[in-house]
Amino acid sequence: MNSALKWLPLAMLVALAGCARDDGYYHDRNIDYADARQAAPLTLPEGRAAERYRDAMPVPETAADFHGSTGDFEAPAPQPLGAGRLQREFVESRRVGDDAWLVVGAAPDSVWPQLESFARSRGLEVVASDSSRGVVETRQGRLSVRQGLRAGDSEVRCDQAGRPESACLGALEQYLAARSATASKTASLQAQRLAGGERLHLVKRGDEWAVEVPLDIDRTWAELDYQLKQDFTVEERRELLEGIPADYSHRIRYLPLSERSVGFWKGLVTSESPREIRLELEREGPDRTLLRAVNLSERGFSAEDRRELLERVASLLR
Numbered sequence: 001m002n003s004a005l006k007w008l009p010l011a012m013l014v015a016l017a018g019c020a021r022d023d024g025y026y027h028d029r030n031i032d033y034a035d036a037r038q039a040a041p042l043t044l045p046e047g048r049a050a051e052r053y054r055d056a057m058p059v060p061e062t063a064a065d066f067h068g069s070t071g072d073f074e075a076p077a078p079q080p081l082g083a084g085r086l087q088r089e090f091v092e093s094r095r096v097g098d099d100a101w102l103v104v105g106a107a108p109d110s111v112w113p114q115l116e117s118f119a120r121s122r123g124l125e126v127v128a129s130d131s132s133r134g135v136v137e138t139r140q141g142r143l144s145v146r147q148g149l150r151a152g153d154s155e156v157r158c159d160q161a162g163r164p165e166s167a168c169l170g171a172l173e174q175y176l177a178a179r180s181a182t183a184s185k186t187a188s189l190q191a192q193r194l195a196g197g198e199r200l201h202l203v204k205r206g207d208e209w210a211v212e213v214p215l216d217i218d219r220t221w222a223e224l225d226y227q228l229k230q231d232f233t234v235e236e237r238r239e240l241l242e243g244i245p246a247d248y249s250h251r252i253r254y255l256p257l258s259e260r261s262v263g264f265w266k267g268l269v270t271s272e273s274p275r276e277i278r279l280e281l282e283r284e285g286p287d288r289t290l291l292r293a294v295n296l297s298e299r300g301f302s303a304e305d306r307r308e309l310l311e312r313v314a315s316l317l318r
Contacts (some may be wrong), residue, residue, distance in 0.1 A: 090180035227316035248281040
């Protein structure tokens with residue numbers, strides 16, 4: 001036996017032996033993908049209950065072509081776990097001007113049975129109920145649920161004569177919050193079509209990066225305002241300066257990843273300079289909004305920097 005190996009513990013020798021290949025070299029798993037083969041798709045029994053099986057980890061669609069960096073590639077620093085998915089309440093209120101609604105952390109098909117249950121428990125006189133539209137018409141007002149901006153969210157409204165009813169929304173908020181533990185365990189097959197299939201996309205229009213949001217501008221601004229207040233709170237890195245609902249914009253201060261120093265070099269580098277950026281929303285249709293990032297500072301903000309910022313902002317809305 002090699003004298004260099006005789007002092008190694010037996011367990012380590014066994015582990016090393018298990019890693020070796022027949023030709024005496026250790027297996028490099030970095031090239032395993034080159035020999036990967038596609039397996040046959042998994043099939044489920046014909047007699048299964050279809051409502052019990054749903055996508056556990058859906059793959060998001062993309063509308064843009066792959067855009068690789070030019071020159072020497074350097075992997076960006078990873079974002080913290082849970083970025084874009086902050087701790088939040090199951091039911092949260094939203095308001096823009098005179099409009100108000102609730103954002104619920106469950107899909108519309110799970111919220112719909114709770115909405116019907118709320119109407120019954122409050123003794124409301126139901127005139128019509130349409131699960132395909134997510135609407136319960138009562139003599140006291142109109143309850144409705146639809147897909148929220150973020151995947152897995154719902155927007156719930158209580159309107160009377162076309163205007164939000166504050167007392168009803170307050171009662172709904174308490175009712176849904178008390179049933180948060182059971183909301184995801186009950187779902188309506190008839191209401192599954194309420195979940196919107198189209199999600200937001202990062203796209204490149206000419207030389208400019210932007211985010212296409214398949215929702216109206218008021219709902220998009222309200223959700224973006226809430227998420228920026230929660231996430232853009234790190235001094236000299238990402239900060240929310242102000243939100244301007246009149247023109248659907250936000251002013252932020254942001255330091256691109258390309259200029260951030262870490263560890264030992266952080267105290268030696270003095271060139272870090274956050275940019276002042278305006279995030280502006282543009283109405284492209286009744287249910288389509290475009291999000292852009294405009295540099296307001298004198299220092300440059302490259303296309304890659306803009307893309308990186310918009311990816312982070314988009315992650316808050318997914």
